[in-house]
Each structure stands twice: as C-alpha cells, then as structure tokens.
Amino acid sequence: MTKIKRLKWGVTIAAAQTEGAYDIDGRGASIWDTFTEKSYKIKDGSNAKIATDFYHKFKEDIDLAVDIGLQIFRFSISWSRILPEGIGEINPQGIKFYNQVIDYCIQVGIEPWITAYHWDLPQKLQDKGGWTNREIVNWYAVYVAILRDHFADRVTHWILINEGIVCIGGGYFLGVHAPGKRGIRNFISSTHHLLLAQAKGFTVLKEKSGLQVGTAVSCTKIEPYGNTIRDRVAANKIDALMNRLFIEPHLGLGYPDGDLPFLKRISKYYKEGDLEALKTDFDFIGIQTYTREVVKAAWYIPYLGAIQIKSQNRNVTPSVMGWETYPEGAQYFLERFAKYDSNKPLWLSECGMALAADEDDQERINYYQKIIKITETVSHKGINLKGVLLWTLVDNFEWAEGYIPKFGIVRFDRKTLQRQIKKSGLWFKKYLSEIK
16 A cells, blocks of 8 residues: 555544533533533433543543554634633633643644634523624634634644534534524524634634634535436535535635525625625635435425435445445545645545444444545545544544444543553554554
8 A cells, every 4th residue: 555655644532522521620511511411312311521531631642642653633622611601701720721731742742733613612602692693703703812822822723613514503403413403594694603703713813923724624425316307406405505505605605505595595694794704715624524425305395405315225334323434525525625726735634433332443444444545546636635633532422422433543431431542543553653
C-alpha cells in the first residue's frame, strides 16, 4: 500500500460526549443536561453526567492519542463551562481547564485544535429561544471572542460549528436531539441564525492574525431509489437539505431554495445585508461523512416529498446506528467539495465506524483501510486534502443513542473508567509508525 506521507492524522472528541463533571467548578447546565433528564429520550436511558470523565482524565486520553501516533487532538469547548449563563460573567475555572488541556497537548507534542461549538448550548440561552433567537448571533460572537482572547495564542486551527444540519435538524426540526424542538418555523429561523453566527464568529477569530479558521460539514451520500424523475427530484431535495444548505450560503451561492422551495420562507428572517454577511472565505473546510441514504418520492411527506428506504430493505446490513456504513462517501464528497474551489484546503475532519459491543473490531480496521486507500486516490487526483481526524478516541456518549454504539479506537469501562486500546488502535499505531 502506497503511503501518503504529507497527510496529518488526528482524532476528534466533543465536550458533551466526554467531559462529564456536569455540575462542578462553576459549569452551567447545557441543553443536553436538560434533554437527558428524561431518560426515555436516550436509547439506553443514559446521560453524560460522567461520560468518559475527560474532565479528570484528559492527560490519560491525550497520552493515549500520542502513544497511538496521532498528530492532532481536536476537542470542543463547553460553552456553559466558559459562560455558565451563556452570556455575562466568565467562569475562571473553565478557562483554567481548557488552558490545561491545550498546554498538555503542546507539552507532549500533539497539536490542539478547538471546535467552538459542538451542540451543547447553555440552557440559559435556550430559555431565551436558543438558535431561534437572532440575538444568538451576538451571543456566539462574544463567546468566540472570549475563546480567541484566552486560547488563540497557542491554538492555530479552529472549527467554528460542528455539523449544523445535524445540530439544527435533530434539535429544532425532528426533536430527537436537544433541545427537542420541532417544526419548520424552528428549523428555518435557527438555520439562518446559526449560519449568520458562524460567519460572524469567523470574522471575530480572524481579528487575530495567523489563525486557520474553518467549519465542519456533515455530508451524507443521497441516491434515488429508482430512475424515475420523481425519485431523482426527491433525491435532489434531500441532497440540498443534507449537503448544500449549511455550506453554499457561505460560498456566496445563497440558499438552495430552487431544489427546496420551502426555504424561500427563510427570507422572513432576513435583515438587510444578511446574504452578503453569510459569505465566508473559510481557510479550510472539514468534511464529515459516515453513511449513504437512498430515498424515493413520497407526496405525503410535507416540505420534502421524499422518504428514506431503510438499509435492511435494500439488502444492506445496517450498523448498530441503524445506518449503512459507507466509507466510499469520503471520496465522493472530497471530489465534490473540491469542485467548489480546487485550491481550498480540505480535511476529513470526522470519519469512523460504529460497532456494537460484541462486534469484531477487525471491521473497524477494514473500514479505515478503505479510508486510507481513498486518501491516496484523491491525493493522486490533485485534491487538496490535508489530513484525517478519526471519530473517535474513546467510546463515548453518542447523543440519543447513548453508549450503545462504539466508535472509539479505545474502549472504556463505564464503572471503573479504565481505558484499553482496541485492536484497531493498535493497528493504527503500527500504521502510523510505518509512515513517519
């Protein structure tokens, strides 16, 4: 196997899924603390009050990443650990904690990356409407400025918002994620405000020279069930929703309301200059992809006119997440995003495979072997791919799925919190040592 030495390899984790320590050292409640109070909303009835206890075990986890040979440690900041009320007084203990994480990364020789927002909005801001309230654009900008002022002297790479479509779609349209809101009005308003916030956050971070600031876009390969015009139109609608809505406004292409007519309603939330303000020349774009969906036309589905064909109904064995594991999507989207701007640096900022506790970890090795082959293929095609960040280091709290899916290359015992590198982690250690 040809090795592409120029690629960097790292790992991604998220505060709400790993930190625990939900009510100590001045941290305020997040929407996920509130959402998981009703255990029936989480598949295994769990919560993230302890999670993997990264708050107390961050050195151990960073050491594991270094031991495996990873070069980048991407972690997210808990907004409510920095600003317990979401706005107002800064919590010095929160600043101290993230300073410790950053400093330890640098001490042991792994590059820290920050994700400013990975879905855990302070509950106090949700009480004011959360992402449906246009004031959040300013709330987010102030929060990002605080992060910049305290951490940007040592952290060069920043991801502003992780997977807007999942955050807003799950939390403000379908109600399956925190804060559990539903409805098209919630979805449209919060989409516009999140994109405005991200654009403003970019401007705030770029006030400090030398920073590389990007976004992380959730991408799902969408295919029509049949070759009929109706099925192809349905697939185009879902593709616009899943893969275009949260990036094309930033690229100056506007909202994809030609394929998604209901998006025309978003103009209700415009203020003068909004479309221009959305334009953002990110320093890089992170692509995150896991699965493929097949859809067919369904006239009775409001707004979308499409319905998903479940994996098991199209001769595909679903993963423990219920979706098709589809590493081939990485090549598809790297090539597709390169067409927006062939010079723009791209990262595969999340990829991974969910397994059940009793499944063979060799399947994860097979998955990553395919990812490596894809990186070689796209690199040889001249696509400006910079590196790959694995999802994830340690098995963690996977949102509404609880602790059932295992994405990590390190397992942990929920009772003892003891970590153990899996077969896939050991395989990666060997692979990374060979390409140095």
